[in-house]
Amino acid sequence: MANKEIPYKIYLSENEIPKxxxxxxxxxxxxxxxxxxxGTGKPATAEELTPVFCKELVAQELNNxxxxxxxxxxxxxxxxxxxxxxxxxxxxLEEKLQTPAHIYYKFExxxxxxxxxxxxxxxxxxxAKKEGLKGVTTETGAGQxxxxxxxxxxxxxxxCKVYMVKVSYEQKPFRREVMRTYGANVTPSPSDxxxxxxxILAEHPGTTGSLGCAISEAVEAAVTQPGYRYVxxxxxxxxxxxxxxxxxxxxxxxxxxxxxxxxxxxxxxGGSNLGGxxxxxxxxKLRGEADYDIVAVEPASCPSFTRGVYAYDFxxxxxxxxxxxxxxxxxxxxxxxxxxxGLRYHGMSPILSQLYDDGLIRAVSAKQTDVFDAxxxxxxxxxxxxAPESSHAIKAAIDEALKCKETGEEKNILxxxxxxxxxxxxxxxxxxxxxxxxxxxxxxxLAVFRSHLPQIG
Amino acid sequence: MANKEIPYKIYLSENEIPKxxxxxxxxxxxxxxxxxxxGTGKPATAEELTPVFCKELVAQELNNxxxxxxxxxxxxxxxxxxxxxxxxxxxxLEEKLQTPAHIYYKFExxxxxxxxxxxxxxxxxxxAKKEGLKGVTTETGAGQxxxxxxxxxxxxxxxCKVYMVKVSYEQKPFRREVMRTYGANVTPSPSDxxxxxxxILAEHPGTTGSLGCAISEAVEAAVTQPGYRYVxxxxxxxxxxxxxxxxxxxxxxxxxxxxxxxxxxxxxxGGSNLGGxxxxxxxxKLRGEADYDIVAVEPASCPSFTRGVYAYDFxxxxxxxxxxxxxxxxxxxxxxxxxxxGLRYHGMSPILSQLYDDGLIRAVSAKQTDVFDAxxxxxxxxxxxxAPESSHAIKAAIDEALKCKETGEEKNILxxxxxxxxxxxxxxxxxxxxxxxxxxxxxxxLAVFRSHLPQIG
Numbered sequence: 001m002a003n004k005e006i007p008y009k010i011y012l013s014e015n016e017i018p019k020x021x022x023x024x025x026x027x028x029x030x031x032x033x034x035x036x037x038x039g040t041g042k043p044a045t046a047e048e049l050t051p052v053f054c055k056e057l058v059a060q061e062l063n064n065x066x067x068x069x070x071x072x073x074x075x076x077x078x079x080x081x082x083x084x085x086x087x088x089x090x091x092x093l094e095e096k097l098q099t100p101a102h103i104y105y106k107f108e109x110x111x112x113x114x115x116x117x118x119x120x121x122x123x124x125x126x127x128a129k130k131e132g133l134k135g136v137t138t139e140t141g142a143g144q145x146x147x148x149x150x151x152x153x154x155x156x157x158x159x160c161k162v163y164m165v166k167v168s169y170e171q172k173p174f175r176r177e178v179m180r181t182y183g184a185n186v187t188p189s190p191s192d193x194x195x196x197x198x199x200i201l202a203e204h205p206g207t208t209g210s211l212g213c214a215i216s217e218a219v220e221a222a223v224t225q226p227g228y229r230y231v232x233x234x235x236x237x238x239x240x241x242x243x244x245x246x247x248x249x250x251x252x253x254x255x256x257x258x259x260x261x262x263x264x265x266x267x268x269x270g271g272s273n274l275g276g277x278x279x280x281x282x283x284x285k286l287r288g289e290a291d292y293d294i295v296a297v298e299p300a301s302c303p304s305f306t307r308g309v310y311a312y313d314f315x316x317x318x319x320x321x322x323x324x325x326x327x328x329x330x331x332x333x334x335x336x337x338x339x340x341x342g343l344r345y346h347g348m349s350p351i352l353s354q355l356y357d358d359g360l361i362r363a364v365s366a367k368q369t370d371v372f373d374a375x376x377x378x379x380x381x382x383x384x385x386x387a388p389e390s391s392h393a394i395k396a397a398i399d400e401a402l403k404c405k406e407t408g409e410e411k412n413i414l415x416x417x418x419x420x421x422x423x424x425x426x427x428x429x430x431x432x433x434x435x436x437x438x439x440x441x442x443x444x445x446l447a448v449f450r451s452h453l454p455q456i457g
Numbered sequence: 458m459a460n461k462e463i464p465y466k467i468y469l470s471e472n473e474i475p476k477x478x479x480x481x482x483x484x485x486x487x488x489x490x491x492x493x494x495x496g497t498g499k500p501a502t503a504e505e506l507t508p509v510f511c512k513e514l515v516a517q518e519l520n521n522x523x524x525x526x527x528x529x530x531x532x533x534x535x536x537x538x539x540x541x542x543x544x545x546x547x548x549x550l551e552e553k554l555q556t557p558a559h560i561y562y563k564f565e566x567x568x569x570x571x572x573x574x575x576x577x578x579x580x581x582x583x584x585a586k587k588e589g590l591k592g593v594t595t596e597t598g599a600g601q602x603x604x605x606x607x608x609x610x611x612x613x614x615x616x617c618k619v620y621m622v623k624v625s626y627e628q629k630p631f632r633r634e635v636m637r638t639y640g641a642n643v644t645p646s647p648s649d650x651x652x653x654x655x656x657i658l659a660e661h662p663g664t665t666g667s668l669g670c671a672i673s674e675a676v677e678a679a680v681t682q683p684g685y686r687y688v689x690x691x692x693x694x695x696x697x698x699x700x701x702x703x704x705x706x707x708x709x710x711x712x713x714x715x716x717x718x719x720x721x722x723x724x725x726x727g728g729s730n731l732g733g734x735x736x737x738x739x740x741x742k743l744r745g746e747a748d749y750d751i752v753a754v755e756p757a758s759c760p761s762f763t764r765g766v767y768a769y770d771f772x773x774x775x776x777x778x779x780x781x782x783x784x785x786x787x788x789x790x791x792x793x794x795x796x797x798x799g800l801r802y803h804g805m806s807p808i809l810s811q812l813y814d815d816g817l818i819r820a821v822s823a824k825q826t827d828v829f830d831a832x833x834x835x836x837x838x839x840x841x842x843x844a845p846e847s848s849h850a851i852k853a854a855i856d857e858a859l860k861c862k863e864t865g866e867e868k869n870i871l872x873x874x875x876x877x878x879x880x881x882x883x884x885x886x887x888x889x890x891x892x893x894x895x896x897x898x899x900x901x902x903l904a905v906f907r908s909h910l911p912q913i914g
Contacts, residue, residue, distance in 0.1 A: 007537070008471060008537040008538055009471065009537070009538075011468045013468075014465060078840075080464070080465040080466070081466075081549065082840060111841070112840055112841050112842045118840075151837075154836075155837070155840070173882070174631070174882035174883075177882040177885050177886045178842060178879075178882065178885075180885075180886075181833060181885050181888075182837060376638060379569065379638055379639065380611040380612070380640070382538065383538045383539060383568060383569055383612070384568070384569050385569045385635060385638065420569070422569075422571075422631075422880065423879070425634040425635065428634050428635075428637075428638050429630075429634045429637075431638075432634060432637045432638060
């Protein structure tokens with residue numbers, strides 16, 4: 001095997017976990033558009049956001065200027081339990097593909113939440129605890145975020161109420177039990193426990209739910225109960241900030257071996273993993289210090305970058321959240337129930353949306369069965385059963401590596417392996433049985449959702 | 458937190474993975490009793506064992522003298538994909554218990570098989586491939602071994618037929634799908650695909666199966682199909698040999714920080730994890746270089762060490778395998794179906810049985826609900842959802858740490874965290890719902906099984 005000097009897994013030492021998060025907004029010339037108050041149509045102020053979010057997180061959300069934000073010791077100590085995460089050289093995948101490319105992946109799945117979501121969950125739980133709150137509410141799609149938040153809340157002794165997208169709740173009963181083992185209260189969404197849930201159920205009986213619905217319910221539950229705030233696992237600026245640990249560690253590990261990635265690939269749902277992975281590299285790109293080909297991979301069934309529009313939209317189906325300017329399919333877009341796993345969100349992180357609009361990121365989409373083909377190959381040669389979400393990045397990385405095989409280029413490809421598929425076996429079962437299908441929305445379908453966008457900005 | 462110098466996770470570098478397995482038999486004054494040919498009642502020869510097992514594995518099985526056996530490069534390269542495994546200092550558990558003890562665990566769950574089983578699976582698959590075989594057959598209980606073997610066979614391109622204990626097959630459909638994703642053929646046992654399976658089904662209709670039944674079926678399937686051999690995930694000397702990587706790495710990591718464990722704890726079903734974890738420490742103990750308090754923890758519902766007898770017994774229910782001298786409950790013992798997870802085997806590794814008989818190991822048993830209490834506490838403070846098997850060791854480690862709290866002793870406690878519980882959520886669900894019960898066989902029940910022991914030796 002090539003380049004014996006680079007180990008299969010590059011581990012940093014514990015004291016190489018970053019001491020501060022990196023805030024890519026500080027280096028963006030075009031800042032992400034501000035959240036708008038849906039009532040006034042004006043940028044939401046800290047005061048307007050604090051009934052929903054913890055104070056310190058509001059400050060992080062609005063902070064476009066500080067390049068570094070120190071990681072509090074309590075969070076750092078928790079990070080030490082599962083970080084640094086390994087950066088893996090995919091020697092076996094390279095051999096399987098017979099590619100001259102060198103493939104690396106940052107593996108965030110080696111913790112019980114099964115994904116990178118824990119990086120932000122522990123931060124958000126910490127600030128809620130510090131503020132003296134009783135608990136937090138949230139939504140979860142595939143269940144990774146809900147699990148991560150349950151773990152974080154158990155650690156700090158906070159109550160945790162999770163609204164879980166109904167299709168995932170039914171396909172993933174085991175996810176529910178992990179959350180319950182960590183003491184969380186889990187409700188399938190839409191539910192009759194909230195006003196907005198009852199409204200959505202009345203309008204769309206039999207709906208399998210969406211992240212947009214679940215967010216509305218979780219926000220309502222937070223603002224109507226004293227001592228609770230809402231927390232979110234993706235999309236928001238604060239989440240991308242926390243997730244910068246992924247990229248900072250990946251870059252530190254590559255730097256140790258003098259490796260500069262040519263292509264950096266991440267799956268994109270709300271954008272938390274992609275935003276975190278690329279952040280320090282994007283920083284260099286924004287400052288003109290280096291160039292990288294940065295690729296977002298999204299499901300063909302929920303293609304916000306590749307087929308959405310860049311516009312102000314509601315973050316949730318119930319339209320209770322602030323408006324965000326983002327690539328979106330429309331806040332009432334609900335992906336087909338046959339779409340497995342996460343990446344079901346109608347919109348995209350405002351930070352990534354701005355970077356994409358500025359031409360600093362490119363985007364591709366992948367069909368579900370192609371993604372599982374890639375997942376199976378990866379599992380067999382690299383020994384890790386990947387999450388369906390992460391497998392979008394695997395699919396794109398394989399495509400890039402095969403391009404290198406044709407051109408003979410020895411590119412360095414870095415991708416984010418955000419999590420494991422241990423709770424996605426219903427989807428794997430469909431794949432194994434040959435009953436998995438692809439769904440791609442038609443232009444007409446997308447036009448209908450797009451016509452519901454608010455007329456702002 | 459005490460002793461800041463020791464990190465949360467001690468990682469060895471890739472070139473510190475052991476280059477050779479350690480064969481504890483070389484240092485045993487009283488060697489484990491040989492396997493007997495059930496036909497002749499005499500020690501089974503290599504020739505007699507080769508229709509069942511691969512040649513090189515037979516040689517390892519019978520090798521009581523070589524202290525070190527080199528790890529072939531192909532296996533070593535696979536080890537690099539998921540080893541070295543971390544040795545974790547359980548700072549959060551110590552704080553939760555308010556104990557002066559220092560608790561360490563060797564975590565073997567960070568791979569898709571979810572346990573230490575991969576260490577031997579890849580070795581056994583390698584030797585089968587090297588011998589030019591078409592495939593292997595095996596049994597699996599909780600599913601960890603079957604998953605590990607499926608992964609190993611996928612890596613080397615071998616066919617893999619798994620007989621899965623029926624109760625686990627039903628409780629763990631997702632395990633089946635992982636194995637299928639790795640290309641394995643999975644059959645619930647007892648099945649009507651073998652003669653012995655049909656016989657057991659006729660005699661015990663409605664049985665939920667046992668490892669003993671599944672072994673019989675897998676052996677029959679191996680010896681009746683050309684190009685197949687049988688492989689086993691525990692009990693055998695060769696398996697303990699391969700699992701010595703666990704102990705060798707654990708010792709190397711502790712040595713780096715000058716830590717000598719006072720107590721070493723492992724869960725014990727067939728003994729593969731315990732035997733592997735303790736091997737280098739036991740070597741020192743046997744050579745008179747150091748002393749350790751070594752503790753085997755078994756389920757109260759399947760108590761081979763604490764309530765079994767040391768005698769020659771059949772390794773399988775169908776009585777097709779060689780006889781092994783071991784602590785046993787009798788080969789037709791079938792644990793209660795309410796017992797979750799693995800550790801369901803009626804016997805115990807001959808090596809560990811001899812060491813136990815020589816007073817070099819002590820054994821304790823734990824009830825199921827106590828084990829899950831420990832598992833839940835551990836999950837919440839250490840952030841890892843443990844396998845029910847591993848949680849037996851957690852329970853004993855907590856007990857030891859609480860004893861230290863009473864006496865004020867600063868003991869170093871090392872235990873083996875063999876795997877994760879991601880596929881055991883049905884058991885966690887019963888625990889979360891308060892419907893989990895304890896089962897402890899009566900003396901009368903055990904006496905019945907014991908009366909069926911063969912009259913040998």
